Amino acid sequence: MNKNSTHTALLWIVAAGFFMQALDTTIVNTALPSMAHSLGVKPLAMQSAIVAYTLTMAMLTPASGWLADRFGTRRVYFSAILIFVLGSLCCASAHTLGQLVIARVLQGVGGSMLLPIGRLAVLRTVRGEQYVSALAMISIAGQVGPIVGPTLGGWFVEAATWHWIFLINVPIGLVGMVAVHRYLPRETESSAPPFDLAGCALLSLCMLAFSLAVDVPFESHRVGWSSGLFLLGFVAMLAYVPYARRRRDPLFKLSLFGEPNFSVGLIGNLVCRIGSSAVPFLVPLLMQLELGYTPLQSGLMMLPAALAGTVAKRWIAPLIRRYGYDMFLLFNTLVVGGSIVGFALITRDTPLVVEAVILAIFGAANSMQFAAMNSVTLKGLSHEDAGGGNSLFSMVQMLAMGLGVSIGGALVKVFSEQSSATAMGFRMAFVCVGVITLGSALIFRQIKEAAVVAPQGTV
Template sequence: MNKDSSQTALLWIVAAGFFMQALDTTIVNTALPAMALSLGVKPLAMQPVIVAYTLTMAMLTPASGWLADRFGTRRVYFAAILVFVLGSLCCAGAHTLGQLVIARVLQGIGGSMLMPIGRLAVLRAVSGEQYVSALALISVAGQVGPIVGPTLGGWFVQAITWHWIFLINVPIGLAGMIAVQRYLPRATASAAPPFDLAGCALVSLCMIAFSLAFDAPVHTHRAAWSAALFALGLAAALVYVPYARRRRDPLFKLALFGEPNFSVGLIGNLVCRIGSSAVPFLVPLLMQLELGYSPLHSGLMMLPAALAGTVAKRWIAPLIRRYGYDAFLLVNTSIVGASIVAFALISRGTPIAVEIVVLAIFGAANSMQFAAMNSVTLKGLSHEDAGSGNSLFSMVQMLAMGLGVTIGGALVSLVEAHGGTVAQGFRVSFAGVGVITLVSALIFRRIDAPAAVPASASAVPATSGRR
């Protein structure tokens, strides 16, 4: 096989991995009520199914590059697909919520390596002048996943059974493993530097504690448990600071936070993505539990947001070039937050056309928001710090996804537990996470305005396959 054919095969392999990982983050949402009915739990109790997956990916993402250096890109990528497929089979075979959560953790172990190692494989195999085009090509697979995921999940639930939202990964994964063995360049393992296991443990403990603090898994003394978990997360973060100062090669260098836009962008991303991540979880539940939509109908209703987001990507560079990052993010964040709050006004009497307009506005603004936030956070890092900064940024993205689902679901349950209806719970939840997103607009006001603006939309770094 010549070099061009080998590179083409590599791009298709990595694209398939991107597609599986991106598809799995959205296909579950429309199936949650059916899964809850099958497992004998309430639909809102299904949020650990999503949080377990995202938190696992967040914790293991930093180790992916080290594993590729230590054991070889081809071997680790094959193992990642294999673990992801095994996790998918375990998800389909789960009979209790606990079993499903454990299976999602296994799936997350494989998913945590698919995107970063796929990008690394392309970086090592494709020349510098072709790398941007190659990454743009495979990122299309990451964009297609969220578009077809909700509709496909609704169709599986309605036409067959919810188990197929996981079984669909099996043929894709098997084909990917065969292709990896046949086409992926055979890379030998290298002498990788020691992995900072203690640092990774501290960061992971911080993320898990903060996530659980917003929805402590206990029913007595919940406030005390939440406070204790929050304190534990804060303590882990504070312990990491002197630890990283003493260690020669820490997991994340403290010098990263010396770049002002990285620090502001990281905090802004975390806060803004809480609301944005709650919407894909809450909207299908609202439509099925309160508006009476079928799973397929609720999945189709998510299409306007996904399609509008795809179209809006081409507007990002011209708008930033004209108004700058600070003004663009201030206005666009306000639009994202306001559109999330607008979901609180949707009821059985709301015309479908109005729902579609709100979803389209949210999808377009949210898509531009993610691309702009990604770019402004990472653009100022040096070449030496880019890899470490990107890993930390990816972890924060995953943490925010888990927090969005946790906080959104917790607000609905809290209102219901205090005598309110589920409909009132959804209104409070959308209003709450929307206000959180609006607060992030104040954070982005601290961005250092003189910033290099991408010449085209493709120049905006794509740190996540989902947006």
């Protein structure tokens, strides 16, 4: 097989891995009520299955690059697909929510390595101008996953059972493992620098404590536990600072925060993504539990958001060049937050076209928001800090996804109990997470525009 054929095969392998990871973050949402009924729990209790997956990926993502350097890209990528497939089989075999959560953790272990190691494999194999085209192809797979995920999940529930939303990963993964074994070049083990296990443990403890604290703060008899978890997370975060200052090669260098827009972008991303991540979890539940939609119908209703987001990506670069990052993010954040609040107005009497328009506005604005936030956060980093900054940024993204689901679900429970009406619980939850997103506009006002180079192509 010639070099071009090997490169093509590699891109398809990485794209398939990225597709599986992206698909699995969205395909579950429309199946949650059916899964909850099968497992004998309330639909909102299913949020733990989503949080377990995203939090596991957040904690293990920093280790992926070191594993690839230590044991070889080919071997680790093969193992990542294998673990992901085994996790998917365990998810499909779960008979209780606890079993499903454990299986999702296993799935998250594999998922945490699929994208970063796949991207690393492409970087080490494809050179020059072909690298940009290669990343473009891989990104398409990431865009297709969220588009087809909700609809595919709804269709599986109605045509077969919810178990197939996990079993679909098995044939894709098996083909991927065969392709990795055949096409990825063999590598010898290298003497990678020691991994900062203690630093990773501190940051993982911080994320885990904060995530668990959000799940329990609204029940009076558990407020003490929640406060203690928040304190533990805060202490772990503070402890990392002197630790990283003393260590020669910490997991994340403190110099990263010397770039002002990185700090602003990181905090803004965390706050903004809480609302954006709550929407894919709450909207399908609202449609099925309150509006009478079937799983397939609720999945199809998510298409306007996904398609509008794909189309809107081409608008980002010219808008930022014209208005700058600060003005663009200020206005666009208001649109994202406002559209999330708009979901609170949807009732059984709302015309279908109005629902579709709100979803499309959210999808378009949210897509541009993510791209602009990613760009402004990472653009100013030096070459030596780019790898660590990107890894920390990925951790924060995954953490925000889990927090969004946890906060959104908790708010629905609280307001539903207070008003004795689930519909009111959903409305107030959308208002609250929308306001949280709107609050991130104040953070983005701190962006130093002079430190950011306007994008010349896509962001």
